[in-house]
Amino acid sequence: MRLVLLGAPGSGKGTQADVIKTKLSVPHISTGDLLRAAVKAGTQLGLKAKAVMEAGQLVSDDIVLGMLEERLTQPDAAAGFILDGYPRNLAQCTALETLLKRLERPIEVAIQLDVPSELIVERIATRAAVQGRQDDTPETVRERLRVYAQQTEPVAGYFAQEGKLKVVDGVGELGEITQRVLAALSR
DSSP states (O other): EEEEOOTTTTTHHHHHHHHHHHHHTTOEHHHHHHHHHHHHHHHHHHHHOOOOOOOOTOOOOOHHHHHHHHHSGGGGGGEEEEEEOOOOOOHHHHHHHHHHHHTTTTOOEEEEEEOOOOOOOHHHHHHHHHHHOOSHHHHHHHHHHHHIIIHHHHHHHHHHTTTTTEEEEOOOOOHHHHHHHHHHHHO
């Protein structure tokens, strides 16, 4: 199964990916994790990314796509993968589709976790309090949601046009949401 998880920040993408990766026997691939690991390992792409991040800039799509290609060609991803947090915009979506076509591993389904914005603000505020994170204020979360709506929601539209999008209610207990995701995958 080759799957993309979509949803606003705080919608539960990473949590669901961690649960369903075991059920599907495929790796959970997060671009943020890839960047941190490549920087830590000092790979060629990691060194490029580190220089960009130390300059206070965003890592280019080309570097991220290169890291994704390296990761997707590893043996554990041969049977499939779960992408979490990528693609974030239509340009990344097009680049990803081109890469996957070349690798002969197209996305089979995109699951969008649907969670109301105010519940996301509440979830992240709770997480911030538990983890002692000062950067997750309601104002910053609302700004991230605004950016998500502007830049990332069109990705769901792309997958809908391709007939690959399934929207899942992301509200409820972890197990309930997981069952909804698995049910959507089996349809």
